[in-house]
Amino acid sequence: MNHPVAAVDLRKSYNGRLVLAADEFRLAAGQVTALVGPSGAGKTTLLRLAAGLETPDSGELYWFGRPSNAADLAARRRLGFVFQMPRLFSGTVYENLAYGLRLRGLGEGEIRERVERLLQQVGLSEFSAQVARSLSGGEQQRVALARTLITGPEVIFLDEPTANLDPPNVKAIEELVTGYCREQGAAVAWVTHNIFQARRCSQQLVFLAEGRVVEAGPTHRLVQEAAEARTRAFLSGEMIY
Numbered sequence: 001m002n003h004p005v006a007a008v009d010l011r012k013s014y015n016g017r018l019v020l021a022a023d024e025f026r027l028a029a030g031q032v033t034a035l036v037g038p039s040g041a042g043k044t045t046l047l048r049l050a051a052g053l054e055t056p057d058s059g060e061l062y063w064f065g066r067p068s069n070a071a072d073l074a075a076r077r078r079l080g081f082v083f084q085m086p087r088l089f090s091g092t093v094y095e096n097l098a099y100g101l102r103l104r105g106l107g108e109g110e111i112r113e114r115v116e117r118l119l120q121q122v123g124l125s126e127f128s129a130q131v132a133r134s135l136s137g138g139e140q141q142r143v144a145l146a147r148t149l150i151t152g153p154e155v156i157f158l159d160e161p162t163a164n165l166d167p168p169n170v171k172a173i174e175e176l177v178t179g180y181c182r183e184q185g186a187a188v189a190w191v192t193h194n195i196f197q198a199r200r201c202s203q204q205l206v207f208l209a210e211g212r213v214v215e216a217g218p219t220h221r222l223v224q225e226a227a228e229a230r231t232r233a234f235l236s237g238e239m240i241y
Contacts, residue, residue, distance in 0.1 A: 002029040004078075004155050004187050005050055010059035012045055020045045020211045022059075027155060027187040032178060034202035034219065035191045037234065041208040043191045044159055050189060051081050051157040064154075077104075080153030084160040086140040088132040093124060093143050096132045100151040114150055122146045122176060138169030145173060149180055156180075158190040162197070174201050195235060199223060207231045 005027040012020040020042040035043045061068040162170040205219040215231045
C-alpha cells in the first residue's frame with residue numbers, strides 16, 4: 001500500500017512533559033484516516049508533526065518515501081493543512097483561492113477557470129468578489145478548504161475543521177473532503193472529536209490516549225471489534241473525558 005506519510009518513534013515534549021509518543025503512524029493514499037481520542041490525547045500534536053508544522057524531539061518522519069525536510073518546498077507543496085479556525089488572507093474569496101496558483105506560476109486565464117470551477121463545487125460562486133473574512137464561519141471554512149484543494153495536494157491534514165459549524169456546512173465539508181480523496185487518490189488525516197463523523201468519513205481509524213497510539217486499523221473493524229478496552233470504551237461513548 002502506498003503511504004505518502006509515515007512516521008516511526010515520534011516523540012514530543014512541552015516544558016518537560018511528554019505529550020506524544022507515537023511508535024508508528026502511516027497515511028494511505030486514497031483513504032481518510034481519522035484521529036480520535038479524548039481531549040489532550042495528542043491528536044493535534046501528531047497531526048502538526050506529520051505535516052511538518054512542528055519538529056519532533058526524536059523519531060523519523062517520511063514524506064513520499066524520503067525523510068521529511070522543512071526546506072523541501074517541492075514536497076511541502078504536495079501537502080495541505082486546514083485549521084479548526086479559518087486562516088484566510090485579507091482580500092476577496094477569489095484572491096484567496098488564486099494566491100496558491102499564482103505562486104505556482106499559472107497564467108491568469110487558467111487561474112480564473114480553476115477558481116470559478118471550484119467555487120461552483122463548494123457553492124460559493126456568488127461570494128467570489130466578497131471580502132473572505134466577512135463571510136459566516138461555515139462559509140469561511142469552505143473557502144479555507146477550497147484554497148487548499150485548488151492546488152491539488154496529495155496529502156491533506158485537517159484539524160477539526162467542522163467543530164464549530166452548523167449541520168449544512170458540516171455536510172458540505174465532509175462531502176468535499178471525501179469526494180476529493182476518492183477522486184484524486186489523496187491521503188487525508190482528519191482530527192475529530194465526532195465519532196459519528198469518523199465512522200461516516202474514514203476508512204482508517206487511529207485512537208490516541210495519554211499521548212500514545214492505543215490502537216489503529218480499519219474503521220469498520222475497530223468499531224465492531226476493537227482489541228483494546230480503552231478503544232471500545234471510547235467508541236461506545238463510555239469513556240469519560
